[in-house]
Amino acid sequence: MRYLVLSDIHSNIDAFNSVLSFFKRKKYNKILFLGDLVGYAAAPNQVVEKFRSLKNVLYVRGNHDKVCSGIEKGNHFNDKAKAAALWTMKKLTRNNLNFLKKMPQGPLEVNNDILIAHGSPINEDFYIFSDFDAYQIFMQTNHFITFIGHTHLPIVYEFDGEDVNGFFLRDRMVIKLDRKKRYIINPGSVGQPRDRDPRASAIIYDSKLDKIYAYRINYNINKAFDRIVKERLPIHLAIRLGYGV
Ligand SMILES: [Fe+2]
Numbered sequence: 593m594r595y596l597v598l599s600d601i602h603s604n605i606d607a608f609n610s611v612l613s614f615f616k617r618k619k620y621n622k623i624l625f626l627g628d629l630v631g632y633a634a635a636p637n638q639v640v641e642k643f644r645s646l647k648n649v650l651y652v653r654g655n656h657d658k659v660c661s662g663i664e665k666g667n668h669f670n671d672k673a674k675a676a677a678l679w680t681m682k683k684l685t686r687n688n689l690n691f692l693k694k695m696p697q698g699p700l701e702v703n704n705d706i707l708i709a710h711g712s713p714i715n716e717d718f719y720i721f722s723d724f725d726a727y728q729i730f731m732q733t734n735h736f737i738t739f740i741g742h743t744h745l746p747i748v749y750e751f752d753g754e755d756v757n758g759f760f761l762r763d764r765m766v767i768k769l770d771r772k773k774r775y776i777i778n779p780g781s782v783g784q785p786r787d788r789d790p791r792a793s794a795i796i797y798d799s800k801l802d803k804i805y806a807y808r809i810n811y812n813i814n815k816a817f818d819r820i821v822k823e824r825l826p827i828h829l830a831i832r833l834g835y836g837v
Contacts, residue, residue, distance in 0.1 A: 712742075
């Protein structure tokens with residue numbers, strides 16, 4: 593089975609469309625989506641509608657999906673994220689808003705080997721930023737792979753039963769997984785990468801070969817930038833796309 597693993601699209605339809613057309617050629621059987629369809633950028637309805645049209649998708653909600661649909665207030669959001677969330681809530685059609693409200697809370701077990709979650713399987717809002725953060729999660733789970741998003745950083749944490757080793761995924765990296773180890777893997781963000789590479793980030797997991805294939809995909813950042821400016825969302829949200837931060 594080939595899984596396309598995506599996370600943190602954040603209303604960036606230009607990035608999302610480019611990723612989907614890129615992976616059409618790579619072939620996959622299922623999509624695993626790790627949350628944050630909306631928030632930040634300027635095309636929430638387009639992204640939700642495109643997402644809803646896809647087949648064979650397993651998914652969990654993200655923190656922005658909660659705040660933008662009114663499930664949570666977002667008191668912990670910074671001013672720019674909050675402004676974008678309020679704008680998104682107003683802009684969403686009733687259908688799309690209802691869809692977001694019904695997105696399932698993680699973690700979701702895909703099968704005996706694979707778990708998906710937004711921030712972490714223990715707490716969907718928790719950020720796994722370090723080997724120690726990952727270690728704590730390994731201690732409380734037993735799946736071969738846990739896919740997470742939320743930090744917008746493409747990273748693999750491998751656990752040999754004693755130590756955690758974390759390393760960044762770069763474009764075209766291929767990682768052969770070791771069945772004697774366990775993994776927490778973040779595919780990075782489709783719509784707002786933060787590792788100083790502005791290209792959209794996504795991975796394929798081939799469960800037959802036990803390999804991870806990392807990709808960075810170019811998309812029309814100027815178009816995403818212009819949409820944000822046109823809707824008078826905070827300009828910072830447009831500028832950061834060009835820097836990948
Ligand atoms: Fe996010």
